[in-house]
Amino acid sequence: MPRCLGDQFLPAKAVIIATGGLSYPKTGSTGEGHKLAKTVGHTITPLYPSAVAITCNDPWIVQREVQGVSLSQVTITLYRENGKVLASEAGDVIITHWGLSGPGALRVGRLVALACAKGQGPLRGEIDLFPGHTWQSLEELIREKAAPGSKRTLKNILSTILPERLGKVLITLAQLNAECPFERLTGSSLEFLVRQMKALPLRVTGTRPLAEATVTAGGVHIKEINPRTMASKLIQGLFFAGEIIDVDAHTGGFNMQVAFSTGYVAGEAAASLACRKV
Numbered sequence: 261m262p263r264c265l266g267d268q269f270l271p272a273k274a275v276i277i278a279t280g281g282l283s284y285p286k287t288g289s290t291g292e293g294h295k296l297a298k299t300v301g302h303t304i305t306p307l308y309p310s311a312v313a314i315t316c317n318d319p320w321i322v323q324r325e326v327q328g329v330s331l332s333q334v335t336i337t338l339y340r341e342n343g344k345v346l347a348s349e350a351g352d353v354i355i356t357h358w359g360l361s362g363p364g365a366l367r368v369g370r371l372v373a374l375a376c377a378k379g380q381g382p383l384r385g386e387i388d389l390f391p392g393h394t395w396q397s398l399e400e401l402i403r404e405k406a407a408p409g410s411k412r413t414l415k416n417i418l419s420t421i422l423p424e425r426l427g428k429v430l431i432t433l434a435q436l437n438a439e440c441p442f443e444r445l446t447g448s449s450l451e452f453l454v455r456q457m458k459a460l461p462l463r464v465t466g467t468r469p470l471a472e473a474t475v476t477a478g479g480v481h482i483k484e485i486n487p488r489t490m491a492s493k494l495i496q497g498l499f500f501a502g503e504i505i506d507v508d509a510h511t512g513g514f515n516m517q518v519a520f521s522t523g524y525v526a527g528e529a530a531a532s533l534a535c536r537k538v
């Protein structure tokens with residue numbers, strides 16, 4: 261298949277298209293490879309963001325009080341309209357003024373993008389700030405921190421287990437007084453506070469744009485590629501590798517592994533074809 265360089269055509273026995281997805285266009289991945297594949301007859305499945313940050317419109321997020329706060333190993337759970345779980349993922353999360361970023365948020369991003377594309381957004385969700393604790397053990401932890409008889413305030417106690425700014429937000433959401441001495445807190449108020457920590461409500465409106473997604477979902481249809489060689493089933497001598505193919509995975513190196521593995525297989529097969537004596 262000839263390769264076009266401006267107005268030059270270079271004849272080649274084998275060509276590999278490995279131009280990446282459509283995210284982070286500054287890295288050079290502008291979608292040109294998809295256009296090229298389409299031109300020669302390949303199907304390009306819809307492109308949408310994967311491994312992408314999510315946007316939320318909860319006042320406690322957009323009012324920037326907790327902008328930049330990092331949460332270690334929390335769980336984000338999102339629900340469908342019928343109450344069934346759409347996604348539940350654990351990981352570190354960073355709160356921004358438009359929503360949630362960091363690996364924990366990126367892992368639910370793909371399903372949010374899909375659901376919102378189908379008109380199912382905004383989605384109801386929640387963050388479990390202490391997934392390693394039950395409601396009861398978390399309440400016990402707070403009581404332990406309060407040390408019986410001490411006059412420590414609610415704000416002060418929460419700052420021992422949570423970033424201080426987030427603690428203040430939770431106290432406000434639970435409609436409590438930050439300066440209230442812990443011993444004066446009623447059982448039901450403490451229970452409500454624990455509920456905020458175990459199921460902090462979220463309203464997820466969508467994701468950041470495809471250009472900001474670290475991975476692109478969609479691409480050259482896998483049914484049109486031979487997985488043993490990464491060769492096109494439509495065009496002799498054409499191969500594909502990496503994110504241009506309709507394959508995407510969680511963050512954590514799996515997308516890179518896809519690129520490395522398919523690149524290796526395509527490279528071997530293309531070289532073998534190019535070296536074959538006719």
Ligand SMILES: Cc1cc2nc3c(=O)[nH]c(=O)nc-3n(C[C@H](O)[C@H](O)[C@H](O)COP(=O)(O)OP(=O)(O)OC[C@H]3O[C@@H](n4cnc5c(N)ncnc54)[C@H](O)[C@@H]3O)c2cc1C
Pocket residue numbers: 278279280281284287288289290291292293473474475501502503504510511512513514515516517519
């Ligand atoms: C910020 C960021 C963080 C990421 N984090 C993770 C992670 O934690 N885990 C994970 O698994 N994946 C992650 N990824 C995704 C991962 O890097 C990609 O899935 C992987 O690099 C895809 O490899 P690729 O070779 O298919 O495409 P790319 O790495 O995008 O390479 C494509 C190359 O083709 C070039 N190109 C494009 N068009 C043309 C053209 N017309 N002519 C010539 N050259 C062209 C581009 O300039 C680019 O160099 C991340 C990506 C980004 C941007």
